[in-house]
Structure formats: C-alpha cells, structure tokens
Amino acid sequence: xxxxxxxxxxxxxxxxxxxxxxxxxxxxxxxxSFIETDFGITAYVQKELWDDTIxxxxxxxxxxxxxxxxxxxxxxxxxxxxxxxxxFEPIDVDGTCHVRAPFHPKTAAEYDIVIExxxxxxxxxxxxxxxxxxxxxENDLTDKTxxxxxxxxxxxxxxxxxxxxxxxxxxxxxxxxxxxSIENAQxxxxxxxxxxxxxxxxxxxxxxxxxxxxxxxxxxxxxxxxYVNCLNQNGLLFLSGFYTEDIPAIDxxxxxxxxxxxxxxxxxxxxxxxxxxxxxxxxx
Numbered sequence: 001x002x003x004x005x006x007x008x009x010x011x012x013x014x015x016x017x018x019x020x021x022x023x024x025x026x027x028x029x030x031x032x033s034f035i036e037t038d039f040g041i042t043a044y045v046q047k048e049l050w051d052d053t054i055x056x057x058x059x060x061x062x063x064x065x066x067x068x069x070x071x072x073x074x075x076x077x078x079x080x081x082x083x084x085x086x087x088f089e090p091i092d093v094d095g096t097c098h099v100r101a102p103f104h105p106k107t108a109a110e111y112d113i114v115i116e117x118x119x120x121x122x123x124x125x126x127x128x129x130x131x132x133x134x135x136x137x138e139n140d141l142t143d144k145t146x147x148x149x150x151x152x153x154x155x156x157x158x159x160x161x162x163x164x165x166x167x168x169x170x171x172x173x174x175x176x177x178x179x180x181s182i183e184n185a186q187x188x189x190x191x192x193x194x195x196x197x198x199x200x201x202x203x204x205x206x207x208x209x210x211x212x213x214x215x216x217x218x219x220x221x222x223x224x225x226x227y228v229n230c231l232n233q234n235g236l237l238f239l240s241g242f243y244t245e246d247i248p249a250i251d252x253x254x255x256x257x258x259x260x261x262x263x264x265x266x267x268x269x270x271x272x273x274x275x276x277x278x279x280x281x282x283x284x
Contacts, residue, residue: 004046004047004048004074004075005044005045005046005047005074005075006044006045006046006047006050006072006073006074006075007042007043007044007072007073007074007075008031008042008043008044008045008070008071008072009037009040009042009070009071009072009073010022010040010041010042010043010068010069010070011039011040011068011069011070012039012040012041012066012067012068013066013067013068014066015039015040016268017066018040018060018066018068019036019040019041020126021060021066022040022041022043022058022060022068023041023043024216025058025059025060026043026058027174029045029054029058030045030046030049030050030054031043031044031045032044032045032046032176040068044075047074088101090104090107091130092109093130093133093134093137094134094137095109096109096110096111096137097109097110097111097113097133097137097159098111098112098113099113099115099133099155100112100113100114100115101114101115101116102114102116102187111137111159111162111163113155113158113159113162113188114184114187114188115153115155115184115187116153116180116183116184116187126270127267127268127270128214128240128241128270128272129152129155129156129214129240130267131240131265131266131267131270131271131272132156132212132214132238132240132272133155133156133159134265134272135238135263135265135272135274136156136159136160136163136212136238137159137163138263139163139210139236139274140163140164141160141163141164141165141210142163142164142165143164143165143166144160144164144165144166144208144209144210145165145166145167145168145207145208145209145210145232146160146165146166146167146168146169146208146209146210146211146212147168147169147170147171147203147206147208147210147211147212147230148160148168148169148170148171148212149171149200149211149212149213149215149223149227150171150172150173150213150214150215150219150241151170151171151172151177151181151195152172152177152181152214153177153180153181153184154170154180154181154182154184154185154193154195155184156212156214157169157170157181157185157190157193157195157212158184158185158188158190158193160210160212161190161191161192161193162188165192165210166192167192167193167194168190168192168193168194169193169194169195169196169206169208170185170193170194170195170196171195171196171197171198171199171202171203172195172197173197173198173199174197175197178195178196178197181193181195182195199223200222200223200226200227203226203227203229203230206230207230207231207232208230208231208232208235209231209232209235209236210235210236210237210238211227211230211231211235211236211237211238212238213227213237213238213239213240213241214238214239214240214241214272215241216241216242217241217242217243217246217249217250219241220239220241220242220250220253221249221250221253224253224254224257225257228257228258228259228277231277232277233277234276234277235276235277236262236274236275236276236277237254237259237274237275237276237277238272238273238274238275239254239272239273239274239275240270240271240272240273242270242271243269243270243271244266244269244270244271246271247264247271247273250273251273254273254275258277258278259275259276259277259278260275260276260277260278261273261274261275262274262275262276
C-alpha cells in the first residue's frame, strides 16, 4: 500500500478483555487493521481518513475498569506482510486443525486452513474462535446446510466446508470482513461458500442444519429468535463471543425458544455453547 498510515500503539490493562472491547470500538471508526502485541494492540488508520477527534467517543478509553495509554507513530508505508510475519503465529487446535498464514509452511494436520491475517480477531488466536473450531471438529457436518453468522475471516465457514458441510452461507456486517471472507474462501479452494454483507435481517426464508454465531452477547440475544426460526428440526446452534457470567442470560433465551444445551466449552473466562433444537414446532 502506498498510503501513509498512523499507527496507534495501545497499552491495555487488563489486556485480554480490553483488547476485545477496544478493537470492537475502533472498528466502528476508520481503523482498518489491528495487530496484537505483548502489551495490547496496534491499530492502523490511513492518514487521509484521520482527524483529531477520532478517539473522542471511544468509551473504553475513559472507563475506570481499564488503564489504557497509547503513542502514535506516522508510517509512510506499511509493509503488511512484514507486520503479519512478526506477529502472527500458526495455531494448532487439538492436533487436528492447523490455522496458518500463507507464509507459514503446510503441515500434516487433517484440516489445514490458510488465513490472510489482516486482523488478529478471527485467525484462531482468540479464545472464542478456538472453541468454535473445537465444536466443529467434534461434530459430523457432512451435507449439513450451514450458516456462519458474523463470519469475520470466514475461518469457521471454511472449516465447516472442509468437514463436508454444504451449502455454507457466511455473513458479516463489516465490509472488510465480507471482502476478506471471499478472499479466504477462494484461498482455501472452497466451492460451496457464499459470502454476504449484512446482518440477521438477511435471514428471511433460509433454513439451516447448523448455525454458527460467534459475535457478542447483546447481538446474540437480539437475534436469537431469527436464528431459531432459520434452524431445521434437530438442528445445531453454536454460540460464542461472551463470558462465563453471561451464560444464564444466553441459556434462558435459548431454552425459551426450544433449544437444549448439549455442551459447554470455557477458555480464559470466554464461553462457547452448543444447542440442539428440540422436536416442538416453533412459530415466532
């Protein structure tokens, strides 16, 4: 890229939760790439899209629950490949699924996924993505119609197709995620993934055997009825993007809609839940 960039180097305490929230908030601005560091994140924004109010309404920066400082560096030209190679390590999930960048060597893992790591979230590094991969690895997806809602880099849609799911729809509201998902599906030679830009309002007449939704607590609760209405009888719903303390609210919403909790995974206070739709007919 020939554009000049500003790199915001954030130091965040506590780091894990703070990084997640800050990336979500900065993603609503003109920031287009994020790299996790030892102390927080570095966020990049094109200089021509920057103004001195860009951080004014970033809530977490004034939250008493976090201590956040930053320095800003002007960069004439970002060598993204160099940045990713310095910061992106391959991911191994249970010795079965390997997630790597194009510059990493191929391994003998049963499922070898190549992701262009333009953002740290969605590469498999985050706890929620890791657990969702574990769920998919444990389930038979052969010929299952599948939805990856809030697909990010489409890593979960790609794994679903590798495990035999078809057709697979991948949806994300973010334009960058939409474009990157198309790229990554092509990069992994996927033939059955269709990528759409939008939110749950796109789900009108579709029906799925499997729905994957790794988003956040509030969106999941808001869209749960839509997910269930799109789920075939005995279909599976995999949820993540929330914390241990959010389980009661999520489970209450799911149970009220006829879903039965099948499995819970926890990793560093993040949670991923597997539900199955029961035999009763729903009409909401």
